[in-house]
Amino acid sequence: MTHHIVVIGAGYAGLTAANRLARRLSPGQAQVTLVNAAGTFLERVRLHQVAAGQAVPEPAVTDLARGARFVRGRVESITADRRELRLGSTTMRYDTLVYAAGSVADLEGAPGVAEHALTVSGTGDTTRLRDRVARIPAGGVLTVVGAGPTGIEVAAELAESHRRLRVRLLAAEDPGGRWSPAARAHLRRAFDRLGVEVMTGAKVVRVDASGARLADGRSVGSDAVVWAAGFRAPALAREAGLAVDGHDRVLVDRTARSISHPDVYAVGDAAAVRASSGQELRMACATALPAGRQAADAIADRINGREPGPLRFRYVVQCVSLGRRDGLIQFVHADDRPRAMTLTGRSAALVKELVVRNALRSAQRGGG
Template sequence: MTDILVLGAGYTGVAAAIRIAVRTRRTGGRVRLVNASARFTERLRLHQTAAGQRLADFPLADVVAGTGIEFVQGRVAGLDVGRRQARLEDGRVLGYDKLIYALGAVTDASVPGVAEHAFVYDDYAGTVRLAGHLAGLASGTVVVAGGGLTGVESAAEIAEAHPRLHVVLLTRGRPGSMMGERARAHLDAALERLGVEVRTGADITKVLPEGVELAGGELVHSDATLWTTGTRGLPPAAESGLSVDARGRIVVDSALRSVSHPDVYAVGDAAAVSQPYGVLHGTCQGGIPTGLHAADSLAATLRGRTPKAFRFGYVHQPVSLGRKDAVIQFTRPDDSPRRWYLRGRAAIAYKEAVSGSPLPTFGLLKRGLVPVWAFALTGGLG
């Protein structure tokens, strides 16, 4: 029996766990899935949670029911890749023969004051605290730091849900700068319609209890600061001796194995996955395909076969702009914008389809099937 340990039960970790459980069912694989929370977190919808919307609750034990996967609730405190062991915060030690590392990423809190004074999207509980804080404000200013897609979605969602609050989006560049000109114009108009104040060229040097400090000394008052400017890998990867990049992500080969410890596979935001056009950036669009491919690579290795190389191409940049608007920028495989985009009702329907409940996808995987979109993104899985 091969003891397979999957650390992290987000979109990527659950997909990898189900896929490898199905692929090793007849060959004696034992799969354990470890996660700090017993609840599946829809990270794609955390901006909705922040705005006070209540989403469906998915217990992880139910999500993986019928697969033979053993769910273990616990927070990973460290890895001993030499002994092939993962240590949990409560002292439990879990051994493994093969490891799939899917712990994702956390907010880059390198700017002074972020860890102490800013709200972040590192987990569901923290997002619920932000929602409660916003609900308790009769008036005031909310600063959203970061003009990427997460920052834009958050600013729009909060502004729409809490019109009594003044939302300020601070960003170094133009919001949604990766999109095409027409899609960006729609995004800009939506933020203006929702009353979001956009300040470009903003370089935040410090987060304070009641505001943020910009380069040059200007203070911007804030009754709540949400930090969305970047992420990095969790400490266990680098501390274990695994080869990591400058952002703490595990460096992997074409089969998604660690280049330093081939018994470890890394997926999703936790992995530095190279493609001809560069290293993948963290999105669910790329995350689930890496989870599926790592599981297939591991299954092939256990059968004595050579795994296929991972190939991936981006398709879109979907952005919700509150509950009543959205914009979708279609892209080339390297994520550069194409001419085509959607806006308004068509974009809303598209966005809800791609970021809706993951249960149908997990259901297909339980039956040994792979969603059609996975083939479209990867050009076929191993």
């Protein structure tokens, strides 16, 4: 009987896994089904552009899936002991599951976030942010909470595209604090040029209709608050009984296989992946692509009676957009520690754009 492999999620990791499996296994060996709630591919690394009102590519999943059967639908539950998924009134069985459900904004970071803050974790919420920003009158204040790459890119993009607004970035720590001195200096210059006001040591403890409240008692008035202070995986895997970490990411071994359910593999933001050193890999496109490739190879190897090798992975750079004409490429060691070398300015913006385009091409090719 043909082995049925179901991939949940058509992001970078899921698309890579589905296309690589379809390439490595013959139709007589396995049928690969890719399930996704939307019919278009979400380039999450461009969501800050969507928030700023820019048009971005929206390729159809059917045009990107190479050999995998595409089913549009939202997986509502997983019954792991019966190897079943529920999509509305439909039940789908699997022999092997690749869980690539991505991540969502962590709305539990402070009271009021879910009710009053806007986010950039998906097409729908980012479109709501775009529409809200367009309605803020000139001189209004837009506050971004979180000084990681997402918060930095959102603040810079919105400030560049909406010069009529005051954009403020609230950060518990210095933005780019883990980067090299040269990178941090360029980031400060970019924010100064764009007019982004940075407030450090600003831990947000509540969000309400008037803005954000800080741990030191200060209130930061805002016309809109964008929450970019953390992401977590959907609750789907935890509710199915899979072993997960505190952010609902599936705990996996070095072949991307669930430590609790051997017929389940997890990749991308929805998996707690570790390097051979034990280092936990960050949620990023740079992690998703090799993880999707690893899961596909491990599944194909096991179907063909071979023992798969472990994930071999190293970081090379961190890429950050600072609007459309500026960027920052921080070269890093294999374990993600910053090197002294950086690339900045328009050249860095061009490199970032090439990286984004090549990421989609890589997913189409199944990771190479």
